[in-house]
Amino acid sequence: MTTTQLPPNPGRRVAAPAPAAPPSKPHRRPRYLREQLSGWAMIAPAAALLLLFVFLPAILGFGLAFTNARLVSPRPVEFVGTDNFVRLFTDPTFWRALLNVSYFAVVVVPVQSGLALAMALLINKKFRGVNFFRTLYFLPVVTSMVVVSLLWLFMYRKDGLINEFLSAASFGLIDGPDWLNDPATAMPAIIILSIWQAAGFHMIIWLAGLQSISGELYEAAQLDGASRWHQFRYVTWPGLKHTRTLIMVTITIQALGLFDQVSVMTQGGPLDSTTTIIFEAVRSGFKQQETSYASAISLVFFVLVLLISAVQRYLTREKD
Amino acid sequence: MNKKLTRILATSIAAAALTSALAGCGKGSSSATTEGSTEITMWTHAAGNPAELAATQSIVDSYNKSSGAKAQIKVQAFPQESYNDSVVGAASAGNLPCIVDIDGPNVPNWAWAEYLTPLKLSADLSKNLPSTVATWEGETYAVGYGDVALSMFARKSDLAEAGIRAATIEKPWTKEEFQDALTKLKALGKWDYPLDMGTAGTGEWLPYAYSPFLQSFGGDLIDREDYQSADGALNGDNAVEWAKWFRGLADQGFMATKSGKDSTQDFLNNKSGLLYTGSWAGDKARETLGDELVVMPTVDLGNGPKIGGASWQWGVTSGCNNTDAAMDYLSYSLKPENVAAVIKATGGIPATDEAAALIPAFAEGGANRIFMEFSREYAVLRPETPAYPFIATEYGKAVQDILAGADPKAALDKAVKAIDANIKSNGGYKS
Numbered sequence: 001m002t003t004t005q006l007p008p009n010p011g012r013r014v015a016a017p018a019p020a021a022p023p024s025k026p027h028r029r030p031r032y033l034r035e036q037l038s039g040w041a042m043i044a045p046a047a048a049l050l051l052l053f054v055f056l057p058a059i060l061g062f063g064l065a066f067t068n069a070r071l072v073s074p075r076p077v078e079f080v081g082t083d084n085f086v087r088l089f090t091d092p093t094f095w096r097a098l099l100n101v102s103y104f105a106v107v108v109v110p111v112q113s114g115l116a117l118a119m120a121l122l123i124n125k126k127f128r129g130v131n132f133f134r135t136l137y138f139l140p141v142v143t144s145m146v147v148v149s150l151l152w153l154f155m156y157r158k159d160g161l162i163n164e165f166l167s168a169a170s171f172g173l174i175d176g177p178d179w180l181n182d183p184a185t186a187m188p189a190i191i192i193l194s195i196w197q198a199a200g201f202h203m204i205i206w207l208a209g210l211q212s213i214s215g216e217l218y219e220a221a222q223l224d225g226a227s228r229w230h231q232f233r234y235v236t237w238p239g240l241k242h243t244r245t246l247i248m249v250t251i252t253i254q255a256l257g258l259f260d261q262v263s264v265m266t267q268g269g270p271l272d273s274t275t276t277i278i279f280e281a282v283r284s285g286f287k288q289q290e291t292s293y294a295s296a297i298s299l300v301f302f303v304l305v306l307l308i309s310a311v312q313r314y315l316t317r318e319k320d
Numbered sequence: 321m322n323k324k325l326t327r328i329l330a331t332s333i334a335a336a337a338l339t340s341a342l343a344g345c346g347k348g349s350s351s352a353t354t355e356g357s358t359e360i361t362m363w364t365h366a367a368g369n370p371a372e373l374a375a376t377q378s379i380v381d382s383y384n385k386s387s388g389a390k391a392q393i394k395v396q397a398f399p400q401e402s403y404n405d406s407v408v409g410a411a412s413a414g415n416l417p418c419i420v421d422i423d424g425p426n427v428p429n430w431a432w433a434e435y436l437t438p439l440k441l442s443a444d445l446s447k448n449l450p451s452t453v454a455t456w457e458g459e460t461y462a463v464g465y466g467d468v469a470l471s472m473f474a475r476k477s478d479l480a481e482a483g484i485r486a487a488t489i490e491k492p493w494t495k496e497e498f499q500d501a502l503t504k505l506k507a508l509g510k511w512d513y514p515l516d517m518g519t520a521g522t523g524e525w526l527p528y529a530y531s532p533f534l535q536s537f538g539g540d541l542i543d544r545e546d547y548q549s550a551d552g553a554l555n556g557d558n559a560v561e562w563a564k565w566f567r568g569l570a571d572q573g574f575m576a577t578k579s580g581k582d583s584t585q586d587f588l589n590n591k592s593g594l595l596y597t598g599s600w601a602g603d604k605a606r607e608t609l610g611d612e613l614v615v616m617p618t619v620d621l622g623n624g625p626k627i628g629g630a631s632w633q634w635g636v637t638s639g640c641n642n643t644d645a646a647m648d649y650l651s652y653s654l655k656p657e658n659v660a661a662v663i664k665a666t667g668g669i670p671a672t673d674e675a676a677a678l679i680p681a682f683a684e685g686g687a688n689r690i691f692m693e694f695s696r697e698y699a700v701l702r703p704e705t706p707a708y709p710f711i712a713t714e715y716g717k718a719v720q721d722i723l724a725g726a727d728p729k730a731a732l733d734k735a736v737k738a739i740d741a742n743i744k745s746n747g748g749y750k751s
Contacts, residue, residue, distance in 0.1 A: 070746070071408055072408055072411070072429060072433040072435075072709075073746065074432065074433055074434045075746070075747060087741075181577060181578045181724070183724065183725075267522060267720075269717075269721070270720065270721075270723075270725075271721055271724045271725065271726055272721075283713070286405060287709075287713045288709070288742075289408075289709060289710065
């Protein structure tokens with residue numbers, strides 16, 4: 001039992017190739033098993049909860065997508081094959097939702113990550129009050145999206161803060177639109193608010209990435225006479241490779257799952273201009289009681305996210 | 321090694337405790353309905369309305385204290401937004417309480433789903449306002465203490481200034497008169513939009529408020545012959561006429577496509593001249609405007625003025641194991657003095673004349689008596705079919721799309737197609 005004092009890894013590595021190994025073997029086995037056991041025991045609570053509340057419902061959902069299950073119904077559930085998917089792919093609202101989500105993602109992913117990077121670069125300096133700005137930029141993130149949406153709902157009104165501001169700033173020349181009630185401006189309005197709310201979070205991740213880049217690299221670059229732009233281009237940008245991948249993947253998934261803002265502010269309107277895949281799933285599943293159809297939408301959404309993540313993963317892989 | 325062993329033990333105990341706690345939760349809540357023959361639970365949506373909740377609670381208290389009480393009633397209140405979800409969730413888990421309150425148009429859906437059991441009350445419902453008794457397939461499933469009625473509010477001085485006669489039950493405004501009135505009111509130049517129809521409303525407000533106009537045009541949400549199809553009713557010529565008329569009100573600048581958050585308050589602040597709202601706003605408006613307030617019936621668009629019928633009602637669930645006590649409580653709660661107490665708190669219209677006699681505003685000659693007449697004369701129940709919740713979402717979306725400028729015929733056709741597909745996939749919602 002004295003061997004337990006040794007760190008486990010070096011011990012094993014040394015023991016394996018050594019010819020005098022046999023005597024240590026009977027000691028090692030039970031210890032290895034014990035570690036395994038305690039490892040499993042550690043995972044168990046989280047794994048059990050994850051299985052019960054994430055994987056099991058997901059698998060059930062996939063099954064339900066091929067039935068005619070209802071939220072409220074005395075009728076027995078029947079297998080209907082791919083009926084729900086046929087209906088889904090012929091529904092113009094679904095395609096509109098897909099288009100809206102793509103529009104949202106295509107704008108939000110670059111703009112939000114770019115803005116977050118700019119903010120991170122600004123506050124990655126040592127000056128008086130830097131923590132104040134860090135807090136300020138991060139503040140919207142800790143505010144619930146529902147609360148943020150409600151506040152912006154009032155700001156976006158025809159006679160709301162934003163239009164009043166536009167009017168005052170342009171000396172009455174600009175008569176702002178009824179942001180959320182116009183199919184042309186509803187989605188841009190939601191995009192602006194979403195970026196404002198979430199950029200702070202990604203700023204923190206960028207900041208962590210920036211601080212992991214060694215200061216020596218910048219010193220060396222300065223000695224070589226590199227300009228600030230060149231420093232950014234050839235030191236900072238390559239140094240942020242992994243952070244970049246992480247941020248891109250997380251923002252993309254977040255953007256595809258757009259729901260809260262739409263549910264609070266526009267309910268998918270006007271004229272389906274802000275509806276999203278998740279919003280359609282919730283509307284079908286709860287408001288319209290069509291559990292099976294909502295499951296089909298969720299299944300399609302799942303496959304979509306999986307595909308997009310896989311493509312991103314492939315594009316950002318280590319090219320050795 | 322001892323340390324590790326204790327760690328493993330600790331985690332396994334924690335895990336075991338967690339699982340048993342979870343299992344315990346499930347058991348705990350399910351036993352609430354299976355036992356408790358002496359205590360039964362009642363759910364209400366009134367958590368956000370303290371006055372209504374207090375009135376309900378005081379009826380329950382007086383029943384619990386009465387010598388004839390067959391069980392002790394326990395009230396659990398939910399916020400209205402999540403109430404239906406809570407009931408549906410509880411029903412799928414088999415945990416429904418004995419007594420639930422239900423929004424009237426949902427009764428057939430819940431009866432069809434076998435959530436509700438037919439009522440067997442000692443109270444006589446034959447003299448109730450018809451819209452306060454919910455029946456489906458010949459059985460009564462729910463009963464309400466009262467109803468609400470839609471109406472038009474205006475100021476006397478505005479009508480006089482514009483030279484418009486006030487509409488009355490004997491002679492409501494026709495479509496042409498309404499058009500004329502709006503033109504004249506707009507010409508006064510007092511408001512951005514003379515009419516406020518509450519177009520910012522969502523959810524059940526949309527079918528509740530606007531399907532009566534559709535019905536007055538001669539359309540409907542569904543063909544009420546056999547409740548199997550909306551084709552012709554919701555997308556026929558009359559329905560398209562309705563949609564064009566409704567959209568036209570916005571196009572002519574008479575109303576906003578999205579009104580303010582609180583239409584009543586906007587009217588009282590003189591931001592609109594004509595308000596389309598329910599009887600619940602009556603007391604508040606009278607308090608502010610006094611005799612200036614004119615309460616008028618809604619517009620006759622061809623088939624007489626129509627308003628939506630049925631408000632929140634009470635039913636007994638089929639899983640209740642003390643149905644006898646639940647029915648007994650409901651009968652007790654329908655006594656005129658109890659009905660009057662709740663109605664005073666909610667600002668509704670009492671279900672019976674006996675209850676009305678106890679509320680001065682609703683007694684003969686009272687200020688609110690007119691709402692009771694609206695309800696008797698104009699109320700049309702929303703289609704009594706289990707398909708209603710689905711129809712309501714599709715119609716609500718069509719209304720919003722039409723207001724946003726969609727082609728009326730296309731928007732209505734889309735709703736009809738979805739409704740018919742839904743009815744068909746549910747086997748016609750036959751019991």
